[in-house]
Amino acid sequence: MTSSASVSFLNEARRVAIFGGTHGNEMSGITLVNMWIKNGDEIQRNGVETKPFITNPRAVEKCTRYVDTDLNRAFTTENLSAPSKEDLPYEVKRAQQINLLFGPKGSPNAYDVIFDLHNTTSNMGCTLILESSSDHFNLQMMHYIKEAIAPDCCRVLLTEHPLLKYSTSRSVAKHPIGLEVGPQPHGVLRSNIFEAMRLVVKHALDFIELFNQGLEFRPCTLDVFRVSEKMDYPRDTNGNIIAMVHPHLQDCDWEPLNPGEPIFQMFDGTSICYEGVGTVYPTFINEAAYYEKQQAFVTTRRETLAARAIKKAHD
Amino acid sequence: STNLAPKKIAKYGTCIGGKGDEFKGCSLLIIAWDDRNCSPYQGRNIDLNCMMEPVSTSPLSRIAICGGTHGNEMSGVYLVRELQKQNLEKVGAASITTVISNPRAIAMCKRYTDMDLNRCFTDALLSSPLKDDTPYELRRAQELNALLGPKGSLQAMDLVCDLHNTTANVGLSLITYFNKDWLILHIYRHIQRSITSAPVRLILLDIPYADAYSVDTLGKHSLSFEVGPQPHGVIRADIFNIMKEAVNKTLDWVQCYNSGRAFEGGEVDDVYIHVKSIEYPKDPVTNHITAAIHPQLQDRDFGLLHQGEPMFLTFSGDVLKYEEEEALHPFFVNECAYYEKNIAFHLARKIKITIPTLQVKR
Numbered sequence: 001m002t003s004s005a006s007v008s009f010l011n012e013a014r015r016v017a018i019f020g021g022t023h024g025n026e027m028s029g030i031t032l033v034n035m036w037i038k039n040g041d042e043i044q045r046n047g048v049e050t051k052p053f054i055t056n057p058r059a060v061e062k063c064t065r066y067v068d069t070d071l072n073r074a075f076t077t078e079n080l081s082a083p084s085k086e087d088l089p090y091e092v093k094r095a096q097q098i099n100l101l102f103g104p105k106g107s108p109n110a111y112d113v114i115f116d117l118h119n120t121t122s123n124m125g126c127t128l129i130l131e132s133s134s135d136h137f138n139l140q141m142m143h144y145i146k147e148a149i150a151p152d153c154c155r156v157l158l159t160e161h162p163l164l165k166y167s168t169s170r171s172v173a174k175h176p177i178g179l180e181v182g183p184q185p186h187g188v189l190r191s192n193i194f195e196a197m198r199l200v201v202k203h204a205l206d207f208i209e210l211f212n213q214g215l216e217f218r219p220c221t222l223d224v225f226r227v228s229e230k231m232d233y234p235r236d237t238n239g240n241i242i243a244m245v246h247p248h249l250q251d252c253d254w255e256p257l258n259p260g261e262p263i264f265q266m267f268d269g270t271s272i273c274y275e276g277v278g279t280v281y282p283t284f285i286n287e288a289a290y291y292e293k294q295q296a297f298v299t300t301r302r303e304t305l306a307a308r309a310i311k312k313a314h315d
Numbered sequence: 316s317t318n319l320a321p322k323k324i325a326k327y328g329t330c331i332g333g334k335g336d337e338f339k340g341c342s343l344l345i346i347a348w349d350d351r352n353c354s355p356y357q358g359r360n361i362d363l364n365c366m367m368e369p370v371s372t373s374p375l376s377r378i379a380i381c382g383g384t385h386g387n388e389m390s391g392v393y394l395v396r397e398l399q400k401q402n403l404e405k406v407g408a409a410s411i412t413t414v415i416s417n418p419r420a421i422a423m424c425k426r427y428t429d430m431d432l433n434r435c436f437t438d439a440l441l442s443s444p445l446k447d448d449t450p451y452e453l454r455r456a457q458e459l460n461a462l463l464g465p466k467g468s469l470q471a472m473d474l475v476c477d478l479h480n481t482t483a484n485v486g487l488s489l490i491t492y493f494n495k496d497w498l499i500l501h502i503y504r505h506i507q508r509s510i511t512s513a514p515v516r517l518i519l520l521d522i523p524y525a526d527a528y529s530v531d532t533l534g535k536h537s538l539s540f541e542v543g544p545q546p547h548g549v550i551r552a553d554i555f556n557i558m559k560e561a562v563n564k565t566l567d568w569v570q571c572y573n574s575g576r577a578f579e580g581g582e583v584d585d586v587y588i589h590v591k592s593i594e595y596p597k598d599p600v601t602n603h604i605t606a607a608i609h610p611q612l613q614d615r616d617f618g619l620l621h622q623g624e625p626m627f628l629t630f631s632g633d634v635l636k637y638e639e640e641e642a643l644h645p646f647f648v649n650e651c652a653y654y655e656k657n658i659a660f661h662l663a664r665k666i667k668i669t670i671p672t673l674q675v676k677r
Contacts, residue, residue, distance in 0.1 A: 034603060035630055063654070064425075121546040185482040185546030187651040191607035191628050241393075244552040265552045267397045267559075288548035291424075 006219075008136050009313035012212045013112040013175065017051045017102055018043065018201065020117045022072050022169045023289070024059025025186040028197045029117025029179075043201070045209035055098060055116075055169050058090060063187050065289055066091055072116075075167040080105060095169070103172035114173035115204060117197060120182035121288045122297075123251040126154040126196055129178030130224065131168070133160050137175050139307035140217045141207045148203040152196075155254055156224040157283060157300065164227050164298070177204070183251070186288055216311040225254065225281050225300035232294040234264055234272060243272055245286045245296055253283045257299070264296070367580055369672035370497050374573050375473040375536070379412045379463050380562065382478045384433050384530050385652070386420025387547040390558040391478025407570035412472070416459065416530060419451060424548050426652055427452055433477075436532050438525040441466060456530075464533040467524070475534030476565060478558060481543035482651045483660075484614040486514035487557055490539040492527050493519040493588065498536050500670045501578045505568045506561055507585065513542070513557045516585045516617060518646065518663065538565070544614070547651055577674040587617070587644055587663035595659045596627060596635060605629055608649045608659060616646045620662070627659070 020033030036043050036052035043050045054060055056071045068089035079092045080099050088096075102111045126149070128142050146154050157180075159165050170176035179200055184193045211217070233241040243264035249257065256279045257263070263282075264272040274280075280299035284290060380398065382391030398413045405411060415421065417432045429450030435441075440453060441460050464471045487510060491499045500517075507515040524532070531537035540561050545554045572578070595604045606627035612620070620626070621642045627635040643662040647653065650660075 031604075031630070034601075038601070121549050183546075185544075185651050186548065187654065188482050188546075188649055189604070189607050190649070191610050191613060194607055194630075240396075241550070244393075244550050244555060247552045247556075250551060250553065267393065267555070286549055286551065288546050291548070 007216065007309040007311050010137055010310055011112070012047070012312050013137070013208050014047065014212065015049050015051075015111045016113040016115075016205070016208060017053055017111050017173070018115045018117065019053055019055045019169055021054040021056050021060040022116055023065045023070075023118060023186075024056050024061070024067075025063050025065055026117070026119040026184075027187065027189040028119050028181060028184065028194045030054065030060055031189055031194060032117060032198060032201070043205060045205050047212040048205065048208055050205065053102075056091065056094060065186070068092075071095065072118075072168050073166050075099070075105065075169060075171050079167075098169060099172050105172040111173040113175045113177065113208065114170040115201060116168060116170035116176070116178050117201075118178060118180045119184045119186070119193065120180050120284065121185055122253055122283065122285050123183045124155070124180055124253045124283055125182070126152070126200055127180040127182075127283070128154060128156045128200075129180060130156055130158045131160060131165065131171065131176055131178075133158060133224075133305050135175060136308045136310050137211075138177060139222050139305055140211075140220070140310050141175075141177070141204060143220045143222050143307060144207040144217070145200060145203045146222075148206070149199065154200065155283075156222060158224045158226040158303070158305075161227045164230060211310070211312055214312050216309060217307075219309045220307050222305045222307055224303050224305055225283065226303050228280060228299045228301050229276070230295050230298050231263070231282075233291070233296045234266075241291070242266060246271060249282065249297070250286060253285050254281055256280075257282050367669065367671040369577070369580070369674065371674050371676045372498055373473070374675050375409050375498075375569050376573075377412070377472050377474075378406070378409050378566075378569060379414055379472045379475045379534065380478070381414045381416045381475065381530055383418070383421045384416040384477055385426045385431075385479065385547075386417050386422070386428075387424050387426055388478075388480040388545075389548065389550040390480050390542055390545065390555045392421055393550055393555060394478060394558055394562065406566045408573050409473075409569055411566075412463070414459070414463070416477075417452065417455060426547065429453075431652075432456060433530055434528045436460070436466065436530055437528050438466070440528075459530060460533060463530075466533050472534040474536040474538065474569070475531045476562070477529065477531040477539045478562070479539060479541045480545045480547070480554065480558075481541050481647060482546060483616055483647045483649055484544045485541055485616045485646060486516065486543070487561055488516050488518055488541045488543075488646070490518045490520065490541060491537055492524065492532070493521040494524065496536060497670050497673050498572075499538055500583055500668060501572075501673050502538065502565055502568050503586075504583050504670070505578075506564045507583075509564050510557070510560055512553075512560065514617075516587060517583070519586060519588045521588060572673075572675055575675055575677070577672055580670050580672040583668045583670055586666050586668055587646065588666060590643060590662050590664050592658045592661050593626065593645075594657045595654075596629070597657075604654075606633075606635060609634065612645060612648060612660075614648070616648050617644050619643070620645050 020029030033052040058067050069091045071091040074091045074095040181197045184190050234243045243266045246262040246265045248262045262271040263274045282297040285297040382395030395413050419428050430452045432452040435456035503517045542558045596606045606629040609625035609628045611625050619642045625634045645660045648660040
């Protein structure tokens with residue numbers, strides 16, 4: 001891999017995986033991956049080996065988020081190197097298997113790209129999740145996708161944060177991409193949400209095909225929302241939730257939230273207001289799975305990233 | 316054409332004829348008609364203001380409010396907890412019992428642990444002997460029967476009110492069984508007139524009392540509230556507030572009723588009788604669902620589904636249409652918990668009911 005001042009030359013992205021069922025009740029990805037395992041025509045591209053894969057089959061079978069522990073938090077260095085003879089939680093063993101099949105994480109043999117398909121109960125629309133602001137391949141892909149689905153919106157959430165970043169199943173790949181589409185209740189399949197996710201994957205694969213064919217992608221900018229702070233529900237001394245996301249904030253993912261505006265409503269109707277500094281852009285507002293992770297929503301701040309020109313390196 | 320002829324249903328020994336005189340003294344009159352026609356008998360003028368005798372019923376002295384019958388339906392869980400924090404014990408002359416129906420399921424934030432608690436209250440299941448391997452929910456159902464029932468006895472609660480959420484866009488739907496319960500119909504009418512924050516409808520289940528399976532049937536009067544759409548495991552403030560308002564209006568009505576006010580009879584509309592259920596199309600080999608609810612049907616609970624209109628959109632892009640001649644009203648469209656029962660949605664016939672004036676017995 002060499003880069004001149006203007007163009008980054010990157011290896012071709014030949015091995016691509018599409019993960020569904022990392023959470024066993026997020027139905028769009030599960031349905032798409034099962035469909036593509038049966039008939040993969042739609043995801044075939046010249047010069048690309050695409051592998052659809054159900055990451056957490058036991059959770060999918062039970063239509064539950066996870067069996068022992070959240071698979072999408074399980075890919076820590078500690079878990080991946082834990083001796084496999086121990087009585088490990090199901091998802092930790094599964095993470096080790098996935099790391100062998102699609103990794104090893106951090107090695108030259110790892111898959112080039114992994115798309116991890118998720119749904120959320122939050123009103124986030126289509127959201128691409130970016131783990132690193134210096135992954136120019138991903139920056140260019142996300143820029144391509146956003147342009148391709150315009151005028152429909154696709155936001156980019158940057159989870160690069162020393163405390164809030166988490167060890168995802170997709171992180172075994174060189175270029176990990178998360179795709180969240182909502183709002184959809186867990187366990188439910190909505191046609192519009194399903195088709196939106198399908199279309200984003202289609203554009204992503206088109207990008208990879210074009211890149212592998214040698215197309216140079218010019219420098220561009222990518223507007224992102226960088227995670228800032230996790231906000232929990234107000235709780236009593238026993239840890240029970242004592243207020244709900246305020247009607248003013250509910251469903252308002254990506255809209256500006258200013259200090260003094262209501263964020264929670266107590267059961268008797270009293271409002272609790274945001275006391276931060278400056279305007280933030282909340283997201284993952286009222287995601288069902290985050291109640292147990294002590295998160296009512298996460299605040300983000302807007303940023304513009306500069307993506308370098310990229311082109312496939314010659315062999 | 317005969318296909319558009321309204322369906323006339325006579326119950327409880329009354330007869331419905333064509334002249335109007337026969338309607339006098341009817342104890343229950345139900346007229347179902349084609350929604351497009353909006354007149355009960357084609358070509359006939361029938362005066363619907365038949366002379367129904369006023370009815371007097373016993374006071375409601377003991378009322379139960381149940382939440383968490385399904386452990387991931389959050390409005391009821393939190394509302395019952397709030398009522399318990401406020402020590403709500405009496406409303407006027409009526410005593411209130413608040414119940415957390417399925418604590419184990421609530422702790423796991425799941426619908427149930429072994430089996431659906433809200434299917435355990437048939438006469439047969441309530442009287443089945445307990446064994447070591449009896450599912451948790453069946454044991455709990457028998458405990459609740461002892462606490463709030465016994466079902467069908469004089470000791471049972473006067474009114475059991477059970478709180479639910481659904482992922483379907485049903486607004487505020489009341490559910491009760493299709494029996495001669497004027498009191499519940501009056502409560503429905505009161506709520507329908509006084510709540511504006513959501514559409515309000517009544518669903519009637521035509522099931523014999525012995526086979527009636529839900530926890531509210533433990534009471535002499537049964538009523539369930541379904542508020543949606545809300546994802547399971549989530550609490551939405553707007554949905555919670557609708558549930559809270561519905562419970563408050565019910566308790567207001569009970570207080571007025573117990574204090575002797577007469578509630579005038581008349582017509583009750585937006586009543587739906589469950590007719591049948593529609594299954595998801597499935598792949599015969601993998602048993603996987605092969606289509607999603609069509610975008611034109613999704614979120615359109617209680618709209619009319621006509622012959623030729625879309626029901627499902629397959630993953631390969633085909634539209635599966637409703638083929639029956641009789642237009643019916645879909646409800647519980649895309650309810651999460653029904654996937655395992657293979658129900659995509661229910662279909663109902665819309666009717667109006669005439670109810671008599673009601674007053675508490677002195």
